[in-house]
Amino acid sequence: MYDMKALYQAKSVEDAVVLRLAHPEAQIIAGGSDVLVQMREGRRAGAELISIQTLDEIRGVSMEDDGTLRIGSLTSFSHITRDPLIQKYIRVLGEAVDQVGGPQIRNIGTIGGNTCNGVTSADSASTLHAWDAIVELTGPQGVRRQPIAEFYIKAGQVDIREGEIQTAILIPRESYENCFGHYIKYAMRNAMDIATLGTSVNVRLSADKKTVERARVAFGVAGPVPLRAAHAEALAAGQPVSLDLADRFARAVKEDINPRDSWRAAKDFRLHIAVESARRAFIESVKLAGGAL
Amino acid sequence: MEKHQIQYQTVHFNLNGKDVEKTVDVRASLTDMLRNDYHTLSVKKGCEVGECGACNVLIDGETFNSCIYLAVWAEGKRIRTLEGLMGPEGELSDIQQAFIDEAAIQCGFCTPGFIMSAVELLESGREYTDEELRKLLSGHLCRCTGYENILRAVKKTMYRRLGKEMPTA
């Protein structure tokens, strides 16, 4: 038995909003792989829960008319990895979430939960930052869209307002077209471990594959929330593809990141793996994009 | 002050091929319901926080740790536990026999969970590499066997079902 005060089961997104307003103290439960564990540990003991688990309307991946990729907030990690649209347009996201926990966790864990928990180590978060994802929230005033970087307020806290739930993660066409990316999860074990550092890089090359048109890089666990490394991105934009560029790009990430000492790893070690992961992920992304170096 | 009342809800689902219905406390996990109300005791309580896989069951064909799944979410689902693998005369299934043959069981606490993950991958009809098999089984902890025998039991059964010779290497 869970130490739960009450359970309200939403029948639709609209109903979830009504329940949120009626029970402002209640917490949303989607897959429950954070909520139920924290309830068991006592951190959320005695809480009221609003379950959105059965809202199939916000589950699954689709393409909108303007080419925006829509990932319903309740889509599980394993379904994201297997999805043909994800594989075609943002394969790295499927690869990143395929490194969450183990198979059973990937069947229950949702991308909505992985972003709404505001956790810097969340395996989807760095890739979503690196691809300029848009977070869609539905509330009493209707739908609100927000760039993911603004959605994160501080460690463990995101911008979900009164009565709102997150309904989708959107990737605009401009953000994925001709882009290729690679994610590196650095952890102590290959399965069932939280990232010591997560690095997600993607590039778009010129038609002749010789110039980097745009490079983007984001990290998890390099700060209290996932973050981009703007200096490195600016340095690489418009530059000819080369191994030297990979080195300079990787070193430049140190300008923007601010990892801390924790029991998992020391700050210096995190800085070291950030540079090395950025270099490797950059090289891999360029290769995926058809570049030679 | 709102009074803390116990809430019940009736759930209808299919358990190992049989349609069932039960009125449960909304605070129950699926493990609680399967063990207490249906006596499917193959579903173990290990860590109860999603780490060990001892409580693993198949829900609509996918593996889930039932300790972090609310019983009321079972509504309309097809749930399978190890008990459902038993033949009409109480016979063991091929994968269970393989676990015995390969000494993939010692204390047995992790076994039902491992076997349900094995069932999912075996029923996919695909041939997996060792690396893929390790990844597909990585959501389970075993404190006795050291995993190699478990991997071999699953692999042998996979090749037997595919009607292929197991590569020796």
Ligand SMILES: Cc1cc2nc3c(=O)[nH]c(=O)nc-3n(C[C@H](O)[C@H](O)[C@H](O)COP(=O)(O)OP(=O)(O)OC[C@H]3O[C@@H](n4cnc5c(N)ncnc54)[C@H](O)[C@@H]3O)c2cc1C
């Ligand atoms: C054993 C184990 C291993 C794990 N390993 C990893 C790992 O390797 N990498 C990793 O990133 N995570 C890992 N996790 C954490 C967890 O599985 C993920 O964070 C998952 O994405 C959470 O999703 P959920 O649907 O289960 O979230 P829930 O537990 O349901 O919710 C998480 C939080 O988000 C809020 N929320 C959820 N959905 C919405 C919504 N649509 N709108 C508004 N608020 C919402 C909830 O209120 C809660 O605060 C692990 C968990 C376990 C138990």
Ligand code: FES
């Ligand atoms: S008892 Fe459910 S995962 Fe350990």
Ligand code: FES
């Ligand atoms: S046989 Fe004892 S835990 Fe696996």
